[in-house]
Amino acid sequence: MLHSNPDYTPTCAWPEDCTVQWGHGIIPAVPFFEAFPTGTFIRGEGATIAEAEQKAFEKYQRDRACDHLWGRHRPNHSTYTNGAAFCRKCGGFRGSMFREVVILGHWRTPLSRWESDWLAELEGPRDPDFEVHMERKYPGHAESCRKSRRLLRIRKNLFGVEEARIFP
Numbered sequence: 001m002l003h004s005n006p007d008y009t010p011t012c013a014w015p016e017d018c019t020v021q022w023g024h025g026i027i028p029a030v031p032f033f034e035a036f037p038t039g040t041f042i043r044g045e046g047a048t049i050a051e052a053e054q055k056a057f058e059k060y061q062r063d064r065a066c067d068h069l070w071g072r073h074r075p076n077h078s079t080y081t082n083g084a085a086f087c088r089k090c091g092g093f094r095g096s097m098f099r100e101v102v103i104l105g106h107w108r109t110p111l112s113r114w115e116s117d118w119l120a121e122l123e124g125p126r127d128p129d130f131e132v133h134m135e136r137k138y139p140g141h142a143e144s145c146r147k148s149r150r151l152l153r154i155r156k157n158l159f160g161v162e163e164a165r166i167f168p
């Protein structure tokens with residue numbers, strides 16, 4: 001269990017390699033507790049951080065005990081196309097369970113303004129310390145940046161950047 005915030009000591013039996021964090025929401029200031037077991041994300045809220053941790057841990061145990069039935073649809077929300085999955089029985093979440101749903105030809109378009117800015121950032125100078133930090137926090141981050149940079153560069157070369165919209 002990895003944590004750095006000294007104002008509370010978790011009491012539940014989270015796995016050794018699980019990152020946890022807690023605090024108070026901004027608006028409303030609801031105490032929350034979040035855990036990041038491999039492949040998933042669990043959040044609990046309560047009157048106190050201890051109660052939020054209990055809620056999160058109950059969710060975690062429900063997830064562990066479930067014979068999952070995965071789907072792309074999140075109950076009471078929309079259907080996710082980015083590969084994320086939700087269990088129809090326990091509501092558990094996995095970040096990448098399916099292949100992403102793509103629309104054929106959707107890359108054959110000019111970059112939007114923000115994509116163009118993002119490309120400039122990806123091709124700009126990198127801070128090696130920050131990159132190491134990001135890779136440690138989000139394994140695969142560097143590879144995903146490389147892929148995005150390559151794709152955005154190809155799209156920019158072939159299709160350019162969308163004209164700034166002028167609103168009359």
Ligand SMILES: [Zn+2]
Nearest residue numbers: 066068087090
């Ligand atoms: Zn389940």
